[in-house]
Amino acid sequence: MSELLASLGLEPVVNAVGPATRLGSSTPGPHVLAAMAEAAGAFVRMHELQAAAGAEIAAICGAEAGYVTNGAAGGLMLAAAACIAGDDPALMDRLPDASGARDEIVIHRGQRIAYDHALRAAGARLVEIGFHDLTFPRELDAAIGERTAAVAYLSNSGANAIPLEQVVAIAHRRGVPVILDASLAVPPVANLRRFAALGVDLVAVSGGKWIGGPAASGFLYGRADLIRSVALQHQDQDVRMETWHGAPLVAEGIVPGPPHQGIGRALKVGKEEIAGLLAALRAWVARDHDADRARWTADCETVVAALDGIDGVRAEVLPADGRERGWPVAEIALDERALGRTAYDVVRELAAGTPSIALDEALAWRGLLRVTPTQLQAGEAEVVATSLAASLRQREAAAAIDTEDRKDWTA
Ligand SMILES: *Cc1c(COP(=O)(O)O)cnc(C)c1O
Numbered sequence: 001m002s003e004l005l006a007s008l009g010l011e012p013v014v015n016a017v018g019p020a021t022r023l024g025s026s027t028p029g030p031h032v033l034a035a036m037a038e039a040a041g042a043f044v045r046m047h048e049l050q051a052a053a054g055a056e057i058a059a060i061c062g063a064e065a066g067y068v069t070n071g072a073a074g075g076l077m078l079a080a081a082a083c084i085a086g087d088d089p090a091l092m093d094r095l096p097d098a099s100g101a102r103d104e105i106v107i108h109r110g111q112r113i114a115y116d117h118a119l120r121a122a123g124a125r126l127v128e129i130g131f132h133d134l135t136f137p138r139e140l141d142a143a144i145g146e147r148t149a150a151v152a153y154l155s156n157s158g159a160n161a162i163p164l165e166q167v168v169a170i171a172h173r174r175g176v177p178v179i180l181d182a183s184l185a186v187p188p189v190a191n192l193r194r195f196a197a198l199g200v201d202l203v204a205v206s207g208g209k210w211i212g213g214p215a216a217s218g219f220l221y222g223r224a225d226l227i228r229s230v231a232l233q234h235q236d237q238d239v240r241m242e243t244w245h246g247a248p249l250v251a252e253g254i255v256p257g258p259p260h261q262g263i264g265r266a267l268k269v270g271k272e273e274i275a276g277l278l279a280a281l282r283a284w285v286a287r288d289h290d291a292d293r294a295r296w297t298a299d300c301e302t303v304v305a306a307l308d309g310i311d312g313v314r315a316e317v318l319p320a321d322g323r324e325r326g327w328p329v330a331e332i333a334l335d336e337r338a339l340g341r342t343a344y345d346v347v348r349e350l351a352a353g354t355p356s357i358a359l360d361e362a363l364a365w366r367g368l369l370r371v372t373p374t375q376l377q378a379g380e381a382e383v384v385a386t387s388l389a390a391s392l393r394q395r396e397a398a399a400a401i402d403t404e405d406r407k408d409w410t411a
Helices: 002-007 031-039 046-061 071-083 089-094 114-119 137-143 164-173 191-198 223-232 247-251 264-267 271-285 288-306 343-352 379-390 396-409
Strands: 014-017 064-068 104-106 125-129 148-154 178-181 202-206 218-222 313-318 331-332 357-359 368-371
Touching: 002 125, 014 379, 031 271, 046 064, 046 191, 046 218, 046 223, 046 271, 064 071, 064 223, 064 271, 071 089, 071 114, 071 148, 071 178, 071 202, 071 218, 071 223, 071 264, 104 114, 125 137, 137 164, 148 164, 164 178, 191 202, 191 218, 202 223, 218 223, 218 271, 218 368, 223 264, 223 396, 288 313, 288 331, 288 368, 288 379, 343 357, 343 368, 343 379, 357 368, 368 379, 379 396
Parallel strands: 014 357, 104 125, 104 148, 148 178, 178 202
Antiparallel strands: 064 218, 202 218, 313 331, 331 368
């Protein structure tokens, strides 16, 4: 990679942000790359590959069915399309025009995030419930009606949302499926089966984040009929009735015939991504996650130790907790006034350095920086620690020079 980057005039970045798409997501291991290379060398009927991969995903997650998508965002868009169109090929052909159909997706106002564009892109209209900090179960019940296609839920959105268990219970009582964005909920690996056991109808997971699959991979799992709708709207439908592999669906009266290329056709998943995602998922569920957490914690401690005793800086390791965040982070609180610089200044300075370091700036507006250790390569925690310490000691260094200058001048 370094050679390729150099030929383009680029340098690799030290990623202290985590599996951010804008930095390239993850560094898939040799087992993933080998699976992708193998898939690249043969043709296969893609619906059969998806069915086989989906069956294994379902077994891993304890669900009825599974499906490989291009990222969790692609999965969310397909999930919305499935909940809107069901088994109706005419409606599949029409999306994202869902006018007159069940096209509403109910969502907590406090769970609105930029990724819900994926739901809207399928043709859904979002119906918000609650306020940023408080939502009552009765509001969910009241928002569900004739036009409701699904309830969307974001995992790990804090204590101010209706608990997922209760959302599932209310939605199911009204005959409406629940779509869960679980991108931030794995690790821990146990959550995969927990969500299936809770009866969530479609769960979207990112393959390119903590699982270490190809950046453009992810998966859905859940109810078999909804996954069937996903497949019909996602797979290539340049097919003829006479030879279509979906003939049994016609015979059983589930669909009157194939849809045309659906809304998901623009979210193509190659055989290489399917193979890579599956290899990554197999290895990830069998991985020693305690060892990962121990290494990540040590990396966080390296950063915190380097910042010890710097005026205006307070750093600590926030340990992984089982449910809200499955990995530790080093959190660095800046007294911006004492330091004479903001957290954003520090982010910009480290980005401009050599090597270029990317820090988590999500809380920089509050003067907080975070180092997420999950994507750091060997030796990079030291690089981040040294660069951060140098950047944050500038005020001390400047003050020292200042005093020395004055001493010289008065002497
Ligand atoms: C990253 C992310 C997604 C999208 O995942 P991709 O695999 O990159 O498509 C969706 N939702 C949340 C909350 C995310 O953090």
